[in-house]
Amino acid sequence: MKRDESIAFIFFVLLMVIVPLISESTYILTVGIFAGINALVAIGLCILMGYAGQVSLGQAGFYGIGAYVSSVLSLYAGIPPVLSIVCAMIVAALAAVVLAVPALRLKGHYLAVATLGFGEIIYIILNEWGPGGPSGFGDIPHFGIMGYTIDSTSGYFYLIWASVAAVMFFSLNLLGSGSGRALRAMHDSETACNAMGLNVVVLKIKVFVLSAVYASLAGSLYAHYVTFVSPSSFSLFYSILVLTMVIVGGIRNVWGAIFGAVVITVLPELLRKFEELDVLVYGLILTMSLMFFRKGIVPILIDTIKRARGSAVAKH
Amino acid sequence: MLSIKAIQKSFGGLTALSNVSFEVREDDIKALIGPNGAGKTTLLNIVSGIYQPDSGEVLFLGERIVHLAPKAVARKGISRTFQHVELFVNMTVLENIMVGRHARTGYGFISSGLKLPAVGREETEIRQKSEEILEYINLAHRRDEDASNLPIGEQRILEIGRALATEPRLVLLDEPAAGLNIRETRNLGDIIRKIRDELKITIVLVEHDMDLVMRISDSVTVLNFGEVIADGTPLEVQKNRDVIIAYLGDEEIISGGYGAHP
Numbered sequence: 001m002k003r004d005e006s007i008a009f010i011f012f013v014l015l016m017v018i019v020p021l022i023s024e025s026t027y028i029l030t031v032g033i034f035a036g037i038n039a040l041v042a043i044g045l046c047i048l049m050g051y052a053g054q055v056s057l058g059q060a061g062f063y064g065i066g067a068y069v070s071s072v073l074s075l076y077a078g079i080p081p082v083l084s085i086v087c088a089m090i091v092a093a094l095a096a097v098v099l100a101v102p103a104l105r106l107k108g109h110y111l112a113v114a115t116l117g118f119g120e121i122i123y124i125i126l127n128e129w130g131p132g133g134p135s136g137f138g139d140i141p142h143f144g145i146m147g148y149t150i151d152s153t154s155g156y157f158y159l160i161w162a163s164v165a166a167v168m169f170f171s172l173n174l175l176g177s178g179s180g181r182a183l184r185a186m187h188d189s190e191t192a193c194n195a196m197g198l199n200v201v202v203l204k205i206k207v208f209v210l211s212a213v214y215a216s217l218a219g220s221l222y223a224h225y226v227t228f229v230s231p232s233s234f235s236l237f238y239s240i241l242v243l244t245m246v247i248v249g250g251i252r253n254v255w256g257a258i259f260g261a262v263v264i265t266v267l268p269e270l271l272r273k274f275e276e277l278d279v280l281v282y283g284l285i286l287t288m289s290l291m292f293f294r295k296g297i298v299p300i301l302i303d304t305i306k307r308a309r310g311s312a313v314a315k316h
Numbered sequence: 317m318l319s320i321k322a323i324q325k326s327f328g329g330l331t332a333l334s335n336v337s338f339e340v341r342e343d344d345i346k347a348l349i350g351p352n353g354a355g356k357t358t359l360l361n362i363v364s365g366i367y368q369p370d371s372g373e374v375l376f377l378g379e380r381i382v383h384l385a386p387k388a389v390a391r392k393g394i395s396r397t398f399q400h401v402e403l404f405v406n407m408t409v410l411e412n413i414m415v416g417r418h419a420r421t422g423y424g425f426i427s428s429g430l431k432l433p434a435v436g437r438e439e440t441e442i443r444q445k446s447e448e449i450l451e452y453i454n455l456a457h458r459r460d461e462d463a464s465n466l467p468i469g470e471q472r473i474l475e476i477g478r479a480l481a482t483e484p485r486l487v488l489l490d491e492p493a494a495g496l497n498i499r500e501t502r503n504l505g506d507i508i509r510k511i512r513d514e515l516k517i518t519i520v521l522v523e524h525d526m527d528l529v530m531r532i533s534d535s536v537t538v539l540n541f542g543e544v545i546a547d548g549t550p551l552e553v554q555k556n557r558d559v560i561i562a563y564l565g566d567e568e569i570i571s572g573g574y575g576a577h578p
Contacts, residue, residue: 170429177428177435178418178442181407185415188404195364195402196416196482197390206425252406 005172008255012168016161020154029153031269033225036160037218039261042245043167043254044214049243050251051175052207053187054103055112057239058119062212064126064234065092066219071140071229072131081143085220092216093209095122100208104201119239126231136230143224156225163221164258167214171254174210183207248289250296259298317342317518318363318486323372325358325542332358333369333542340486340535345512345519347529347550350539351562356522357399359539360488363520364396365389376486395484397475399491399522405464409455409474412463413446416481446481453477453507469500473507480511486518487511493525501525505532530554538562 020029041059048054069088073079079087095118102114131137142151143159150159174180186193186203193200223229241264249260267285271278293300318340325333333355340346348356361367363374365386374382381389395416404412427435450456453473458466463474472492479487489508493501505528511517523529529536529550536553538546540562546553553559 173431174425174429177431177439178414179425179428181411181415182418184407184411185404185418188406189402191366191398192402192404192478193415194366194386195390195396195398196418196478197387198415198418199387210425 002176005176009165009168009172012258013165016158016165020157026153029157031266033153033156033160035262035265036157036164037222037225038242038245038265039164039258040160040167040218040221041215041242042249042257042261043164043171044211045242046246046249046251046254046257047171047175047183048207048211049246050253050256051180051187052183052204054204054207055108056115056208056211057112057236057243058099058115058117058122059211059215059242060234060236060238061119061122062092062095062215063219063222063238064122064231065095065212066216067223067229067234068126068130068219069216070220071137071223074141074224075137075139076131081141081220081224082145085217085224088220089213089216092212096208096212097205099212100205103208104204116236116239119236123231123235126234130231132230134231136228136232138228140223140227140229142227143221160221160225163217167217168254168258175254179203179206244286248286248293248296250298250300253296253298253302256296256298260296263297317377318520319373319375320359320363321373321375323359323362323374324370325355325362325367325372326370331542333362333539336372336539336542336544338537338544338547340518340520342518343512343516344534345508345521345532347521347523347533347536348539349523349526349529349536349553350545353541354539355542356539357490360396360490360520360522363389364394364488390482390484393483393485394488395479395482395486396488397472397479397490397492399494401468401471401475403463403471403475403478405462407463408460409458409463409466410443410446410450410460412474412478413449413481414442416478417442417445449477449480452480452510454503468495469497469504472496473504476507476511480515480517484517486520488520488522490522491524492521493523493528501528504528508532 019032023029041063045056045059048056066088069091070081070084073084073087074081099115099118103111106114127134142149144150150156182193182198182203185198186200190200245260245264246257247260248263249258250256268278268282271281274281289297320336320338323333323336336359348359350356358367362369365381365384365388369382372382373380376392376394379392381392384392404415447456450459453476455470455474455477458470463471466474476487476489476492493504496504508519508521509532512519521529521533533550536548536550537544538553538559545558545562546556
């Protein structure tokens with residue numbers, strides 16, 4: 001991590017510790033929990049698309065795998081959630097390797113359609129063979145660790161945002177390392193990467209697996225928090241929603257993924273007072289933000305701060 | 317050091333290279349020239365593993381490399397630049413060089429994500445070496461700029477620097493002077509010479525700028541319509557009748573054309 005990033009990271013962790021202390025409202029914490037879950041999926045998609053230049057419209061598939069595998073293992077096999085979450089990550093990682101095989105041959109729109117197909121396959125599998133079929137199943141055990149079960153809203157808020165912090169820590173380190181540079185290089189020119197001796201095939205598989213593991217973690221946490229899952233939460237709509245978060249926040253910056261996840265999760269709540277017009281206003285805000293902030297909110301904020309710093313230095 | 321042996325390559329019905337053979341000696345600057353469409357870039361692409369020839373062999377330090385993929389060729393110690401610059405345009409000048417060093421390092425996603433101490437040490441070393449390369453090619457003052465903001469002359473030199481970062485034994489340069497002005501071309505020639513003289517890296521140069529070719533190369537191979545028509549020192553090649561015909565047309569046509577005046 002660079003210095004600015006470390007400061008931002010510490011600030012972000014403090015903010016997440018403070019929010020539940022000053023907020024009495026379960027409602028705000030619940031919205032915060034969902035924002036955190038979405039942020040986990042969005043960070044993975046941001047690295048995959050914004051950094052590595054691969055497209056995915058199938059993240060809901062990995063999210064669904066995380067939710068269902070962990071739920072089934074903990075509910076029916078009695079495996080503690082800590083372990084079942086890890087098992088789900090492994091299943092998601094294997095699924096990502098399978099998806100990466102066609103992805104290695106496809107680019108752009110074609111890759112988008114292939115990943116969309118993958119997401120739909122998982123959705124159909126959950127519908128047909130998942131416990132409870134289309135109506136889903138409940139009584140999923142709460143998350144617990146070493147005999148201590150988390151069942152309060154603030155407990156889940158901390159658990160989920162601690163996960164976001166851990167994932168963010170890992171991601172910032174990764175992106176700041178040689179591997180991160182290789183991912184960005186692959187985005188710009190695969191031909192040149194090959195000429196440098198980089199293994200583009202392995203890099204692509206790795207980055208698909210990474211985004212799948214993040215989405216799977218999010219899905220598992222979702223399932224143990226809500227204690228009920230049904231296939232409808234893991235449809236194409238969710239993949240598009242995460243894509244929207246990443247683009248609104250700023251696709252070339254991982255902070256943008258968190259920011260976009262919070263904005264897109266909170267926005268519908270704020271728009272409740274427009275009643276039946278809320279969807280209309282929501283659409284309007286999205287369209288406008290893409291027209292005027294094409295690079296995304298976070299990169300524009302960073303540019304503004306840099307410019308302000310620059311002019312402060314110039315005045316001296 | 318590099319032997320091209322009876323390379324044959326056609327695209328559909330079009331023969332790009334037919335029975336091309338020549339040698340590149342160690343520590344030489346070898347120029348590969350010829351009119352447009354003579355097959356120069358095709359040959360570079362075969363050496364660097366992008367194309368497979370229909371038949372023929374490429375030996376590098378005595379080893380067959382013709383079946384290898386580009387990344388494997390790069391790891392054997394052959395690096396290259398591209399006719400249409402292939403820089404990492406969304407990355408800084410320094411980062412471009414740093415990517416060049418990445419293939420030499422062994423750490424994966426997990427150790428990088430957890431920032432294990434070894435990764436940090438390696439990163440410091442990569443940065444140091446890359447900065448040295450930037451100094452070497454006189455681009456240190458551009459260090460933190462986006463590669464896409466450099467003028468074309470500096471972009472081409474940055475591409476050479478990135479190729480050096482892989483610590484190659486042989487560098488293939490595909491028209492490095494294209495789009496450069498006279499001053500930039502002279503600077504480019506100096507850098508290519510310096511790389512050969514000081515770093516002992518062998519150079520294969522595909523180039524249309526004859527002043528540059530004649531000034532810096534030790535040996536020149538001329539291709540025309542996919543065949544080698546001359547091979548020798550710059551002076552020998554300049555005097556070669558076939559080469560003159562390939563570039564200027566047949567003597568009779570020339571003398572006929574000008575001689576039409578009574």
